Amino acid sequence: MLPLQPGVPVPQKRTGVVYSAVMMLHMHPDEHFDRDEHPEKPERISAIWDRLDAHGCIKRMRRLPIRDALREEVMLAHDEGIWNGVEWSAFFTDDALASQTEHLNGEDSLYVNEHSAACARLSCGGVIEMVEAVVSGRIRNGFAIVRPPGHHAEPDRSMGFCFYNNVAVATKVALQKYGRRGESAGTLSKVLILDWDVHHGNGTQSAFYEDDAVLYISIHRHEGGKFFPGKPDGGHTFSGVGAGLGRNVNIPWPEGDMGDAEYLAAFQQIVMPIAFEYQPDLVIISAGFDAAEGDPLGGCHVSPQGYAQMTHMLSGLANGRVVAALEGGYNLESIASSALAVTETLLGDPVPAPQQSLRCKVLASQTIREVRREQARYWKALQHDKLDPIAHDDSALPDGTVHPLSTLLRRARSERAAQQYGLLELPTPSPSGKEEFEGMVLCTPDLFEPEKKVVVLFVHDLGNLRAERPWLSLYADQEAAHVIDTSSRVLDWALKEHSYRLVDVAVPSLECAENAQPEAGFEPNGAAFQQLRNVSQRAAALVNVVYDHYVTHLIAADTRLVLIGHGAGAAALVQLLASRETSRLRDGVAAVVNVLNHNAVPLMPAGASRKTLRQWYTRKSLVLLPSDHVIYTSSEREGRRMGNLRQSKHQRSVDILCHEFHVIEAFINSQLQQQRPAAPVVVLH
Numbered sequence: 001m002l003p004l005q006p007g008v009p010v011p012q013k014r015t016g017v018v019y020s021a022v023m024m025l026h027m028h029p030d031e032h033f034d035r036d037e038h039p040e041k042p043e044r045i046s047a048i049w050d051r052l053d054a055h056g057c058i059k060r061m062r063r064l065p066i067r068d069a070l071r072e073e074v075m076l077a078h079d080e081g082i083w084n085g086v087e088w089s090a091f092f093t094d095d096a097l098a099s100q101t102e103h104l105n106g107e108d109s110l111y112v113n114e115h116s117a118a119c120a121r122l123s124c125g126g127v128i129e130m131v132e133a134v135v136s137g138r139i140r141n142g143f144a145i146v147r148p149p150g151h152h153a154e155p156d157r158s159m160g161f162c163f164y165n166n167v168a169v170a171t172k173v174a175l176q177k178y179g180r181r182g183e184s185a186g187t188l189s190k191v192l193i194l195d196w197d198v199h200h201g202n203g204t205q206s207a208f209y210e211d212d213a214v215l216y217i218s219i220h221r222h223e224g225g226k227f228f229p230g231k232p233d234g235g236h237t238f239s240g241v242g243a244g245l246g247r248n249v250n251i252p253w254p255e256g257d258m259g260d261a262e263y264l265a266a267f268q269q270i271v272m273p274i275a276f277e278y279q280p281d282l283v284i285i286s287a288g289f290d291a292a293e294g295d296p297l298g299g300c301h302v303s304p305q306g307y308a309q310m311t312h313m314l315s316g317l318a319n320g321r322v323v324a325a326l327e328g329g330y331n332l333e334s335i336a337s338s339a340l341a342v343t344e345t346l347l348g349d350p351v352p353a354p355q356q357s358l359r360c361k362v363l364a365s366q367t368i369r370e371v372r373r374e375q376a377r378y379w380k381a382l383q384h385d386k387l388d389p390i391a392h393d394d395s396a397l398p399d400g401t402v403h404p405l406s407t408l409l410r411r412a413r414s415e416r417a418a419q420q421y422g423l424l425e426l427p428t429p430s431p432s433g434k435e436e437f438e439g440m441v442l443c444t445p446d447l448f449e450p451e452k453k454v455v456v457l458f459v460h461d462l463g464n465l466r467a468e469r470p471w472l473s474l475y476a477d478q479e480a481a482h483v484i485d486t487s488s489r490v491l492d493w494a495l496k497e498h499s500y501r502l503v504d505v506a507v508p509s510l511e512c513a514e515n516a517q518p519e520a521g522f523e524p525n526g527a528a529f530q531q532l533r534n535v536s537q538r539a540a541a542l543v544n545v546v547y548d549h550y551v552t553h554l555i556a557a558d559t560r561l562v563l564i565g566h567g568a569g570a571a572a573l574v575q576l577l578a579s580r581e582t583s584r585l586r587d588g589v590a591a592v593v594n595v596l597n598h599n600a601v602p603l604m605p606a607g608a609s610r611k612t613l614r615q616w617y618t619r620k621s622l623v624l625l626p627s628d629h630v631i632y633t634s635s636e637r638e639g640r641r642m643g644n645l646r647q648s649k650h651q652r653s654v655d656i657l658c659h660e661f662h663v664i665e666a667f668i669n670s671q672l673q674q675q676r677p678a679a680p681v682v683v684l685h
Contacts, residue, residue: 013062015346016133016142018126019049020066023147025115038111039297039330040161045145048326051336057343064133064142069124069169076172077165077207079156086163090117110158116148120163123148127166127325131174134321135188135282141315141322141346143287143339149327151201151286152229160199160229167193167286167325168207174282175213189213192280194271194314195220196263196307197288197327198298199227200234204286205248212243215278219266221291221300222252228297236371239378246378249274251371254363255630256299258291260306260354262364267313269368273381275317283314283322289329289338297330304341305352311345322346359651361628362598410439410462410506413487417442420488421495423504428545437542442504444495447554454500454590454672455554456562458490459543459569462506486657490564493665500562501554505546507539507572540579543572547580560590562668567653570594570623574602581613591671592621593664594643597653601631603641614640622667624660626651 024042052058074083089112123146130144150167152160171191178188193208195201195218208214218234225232232238240248251266275283289307290298315322324342329335345351360368376382417423423442430437446452487504494500555561565573573594577585594602601623604614621643625631628651631642646663648656657664 013060014140015061015343016064016130016139017052017058017061017343018064018066018130018142018144018146019045020122020126021046023119023122025113026119026148027113027115028111040111040148040328041330042147043332044329044335045147045326047332047336048145048339051340052343055340055344057340057347060347061142061343062139064129064139066122067125067129068118068121069128069164073128073173074124074164074169076176077155077168078153082153082156082158082164086117086120086158088117090114110161110163116163120148122146124150124164124166124169127170127323128173130323130325131170131282131284132177134323135174135178140320142324143343143346144323144325145339146326149288150325151195151197151204151288151327152199153203154206155203159203161328162203165203165207167284168204170323170325171214171284172207179213188281190215190278190280190282192217192275192278192283192317193286194275194283195286195288195327196291196302196310197286197329198291198295198300199288199328200229200231200250200252201286201327202229202231202233205233205238205250208244209240209248210242210244212247214244215247215249215274215280217249217251217271217274218286219251219263219271219291220253221256221258221298222250223254236367236374239374246375249371249375252367253300254367257301258361258364259293259301260303260309260356261358261360263291263302263306264309264354264358265360265364266368266371267310270371270375270382272313274375274379275314277379277381280318281321283318285311285314285322285324285342286327287324287339287342288327289335292329292331292334292338294331294334295329297328301356302338303354303356304337305354306356307338308341308345308351309354311342312351315345362626363630407439413462413506414439414442417491417504421491423491423502426503426546426550428542429549430541430545437545440506440542441546442506443550444502447501447503447550449501450556450559452499452501453558454498454560454562455551456490456494456500456502456564457505457546457551457573458487458494458502458564458566459505459507459573460487460490460564460566461508461568462487486654487566489658489661490566493661503546503551505543505569505572507542507569539568539572540575543569543576544579547576552580552585555584555588559588560672561585561588562590562672563592564664565592565594566657567595567597568599570596571599571602574604577617578605578610578613581610586613586616589620590674591668592617592643593667594621594623595653595657595664596623596625596629598626598629601625601629601642601645604643606641617643619644620671622646622664624648624656624663626653626656 023045027042028038071083126146127144130142133139134142146166148161148163150162150165153162153165174188180189190213192215193204195204198221200220200222201218205216208216220234221227222234234250234252236250236252238248238250239246251270291300291302293301293303372382414425422445424445425439426441426443428437428441494502563573604610604617618640623643623645625645625647627648632647648660650656650659
C-alpha cells in the first residue's frame with residue numbers, strides 16, 4: 001500500500017481537478033460538417049465542467065495546472081511513429097486535413113484538425129499531472145476532465161477517437177518515477193486500472209498485457225467481438241501473458257441493455273475480490289460514461305447512482321488514492337450527471353442508493369460466472385463456486401460416495417406425492433438396461449381406466465440446483481422448495497380440481513449441460529460432471545420411453561391428451577412431438593403448454609416436409625417465457641418452430657407456473673372445448 005510521502009502536508013482540498021477549455025479546439029475540420037452529429041464533440045468536457053461548477057464542486061476542489069505531455073513520456077507507451085504522425089497533423093493544410101480525416105474516420109474512427117495535436121498533448125499531460133499529484137500525496141484523489149480520450153490508442157496505432165493513451169502513458173510515467181527503479185523507488189509498485197467505458201480498452205490492455213505491475217480490469221459490451229473495437233481480445237479468456245498472466249481481466253457483456261444491477265454484480269463478484277487481493281497502491285479509473293442511460297452508442301442503462309456506487313467501492317482501495325480520467329460518453333446530459341455523481345463521491349459526499357432494480361440479467365450472470373472460472377486460476381479470492389460441477393474432480397472418491405442431490409430430492413418427492421395425491425411409481429425400463437429412471441415417473445392409480453377422457457402428461461425438472469435462472473448465489477433449500485411447490489400446483493389442478501388421469505415425469509435438468517462448458521485446459525472428469533454432460537439425451541430418452549410404453553396405449557378415439565412441460569421438460573416434450581410425429585398423436589393432443597426458464601426455446605424441425613407439424617404446434621401450443629428471456633433482445637426469430645410464444649411478467653419459470661397458472665388453465669380449457677378431429681371414413685367397394 002502506497003504510504004503518505006514524508007514531509008508532505010495533508011491538503012485541505014483533497015480532491016483535484018484538471019481541465020482546460022483549450023481542448024475544445026479539437027473538432028471536425030470540415031466547416032460544412034454538422035459537428036453536432038459527431039459523438040466526440042467539444043462540448044463533452046464543458047458540459048461536465050459546467051455541471052460540477054453549478055453544484056459547487058469546483059470551489060471544493062484543487063485545480064491543478066495542465067501541461068503538454070512530452071515526447072519522451074508519450075513514447076513510454078507508443079511508438080515514435082505515433083508521436084510523429086500526430087504532431088505533423090498540426091502543419092497540414094485545410095484540404096489535407098479534410099482528406100486525412102475522411103481516411104482516418106473510415107479506418108480508425110478519428111478526425112483531425114490543426115489543433116488536434118495540441119489537444120492530444122494537453123489531454124495526456126492533464127492525466128499525467130493528476131496521477132503525479134495523487135501519487136506524491138499533494139491530493140488524495142481527483143478527476144481529469146480531458147479530451148480527446150485515450151483507451152483505444154494502441155502502442156502503434158491511434159484509433160477510436162483516441163490519439164495518445166492518456167491512462168497508459170500516465171501510469172508508465174508514474175511507475176518510471178515512483179516504481180521499483182524510479183527516483184522515489186518503492187513507493188509505487190502496483191497499479192489497478194479499472195475501465196468501465198462501454199467499449200473495451202484495447203489500447204490499455206495492449207500496453208500492459210505482459211506487465212505484472214499493472215492490473216487491468218475492463219467491463220465492456222463485447223458481443224463476441226462484434227461491438228467496437230470489434231476484436232476478440234476483449235473476451236474473458238484473454239488474461240495476460242508472461243509476467244502479466246492473470247493481470248488482465250475482461251468482463252465482456254454479450255449484449256447491451258446492462259444497468260446498475262449487472263455492473264454492481266460484476267464489482268461485487270469479480271472486481272472487488274480481485275482488487276482486495278491485489279492490494280494496489282493506486283487506482284486509475286478509465287471513466288467513460290457511454291454505458292450510461294441515454295448514451296447513443298452504448299445502449300446500456302447505468303445510472304449516476306450506479307457510477308457513484310462503483311467509485312465508492314474503488315475508494316476503499318489504495319488508501320483512497322483514486323484518479324478518474326474521462327474516456328468516452330456521448331450524451332451531454334448523461335456524462336454531466338454521471339461525472340457529477342463520481343466527483344461528489346470523490347469529495348466524500350453521501351453515496352446515493354441505486355434507484356434501479358438490482359436483479360441481475362441472466363446473460364450477465366452467466367458472463368460473470370465464466371469470468372470467475374477463468375480468473376480463479378490466478379486469484380485465491382475467486383474460488384470456484386462449490387455448486388459448480390466443472391470446478392471439482394470427484395473421480396477419485398470411493399463408489400457410493402457421490403449422491404446426486406436431484407436423486408435424493410426425487411425420492412423425497414415420490415414419498416410426498418404418494419401421501420398427498422396417491423401417486424404410484426410407474427416402472428420405466430431404460431434402453432441401457434440399468435435402473436437409471438428409477439423413481440422418475442409417477443402416475444395416478446386410474447391411469448388405465450378409459451372412463452376418464454383427459455390424460456395429462458406433466459414433464460418437468462426437479463431438484464437440480466441449476467434448473468432455474470443461474471443466480472449469483474444459490475441456496476439449495478430455497479431452490480428445491482420452489483420446484484416442489486410449483487409442481488404441486490399442476491397436481492392440484494389435474495387431480496383435486498378435475499380428477500384427470502396423470503403421468504408425472506421428472507427429467508434431469510438441462511441448464512448445466514448447456515452452459516457449464518469447461519474452459520480450455522480444464523478437463524474435469526468427476527461423476528457429477530459426467531452426469532451433467534449427458535442429461536439432455538437422458539431426458540429425451542426417458543420421455544420417449546414413457547410415451548412408447550404407456551401413453552401411446554392410452555390414446556383412444558375419445559381421449560384428449562394435455563402435455564405440460566416445465567423448465568427442462570419443455571425441450572424433452574418438443575423432442576417427443578418431433579420424433580413420434582403421427583396423425584394419431586396429433587389428433588389426440590388437445591394442448592401443449594411449455595413453461596420455460598432462460599435456456600434456448602426448443603424448436604420444431606425445419607424443412608418443407610415438417611411444415612404441417614409446425615403449423616399444428618403453433619395452433620396447439622402456449623409457450624410462456626420469462627420477461628427477460630434473451631429472445632426479446634435478439635433479432636433472430638424462428639417463427640412457428642417456436643410455437644405460440646407469450647411473454648410472462650415474471651423472470652423465473654417457477655414463478656410463472658405458480659402465479660400465472662390461471663393463464664395456462666384458461667388456454668387448456670379452451671383447447672379441450674374444441675372437438676377432436678373425426679377419424680377418416682374408409683369406404684370399401
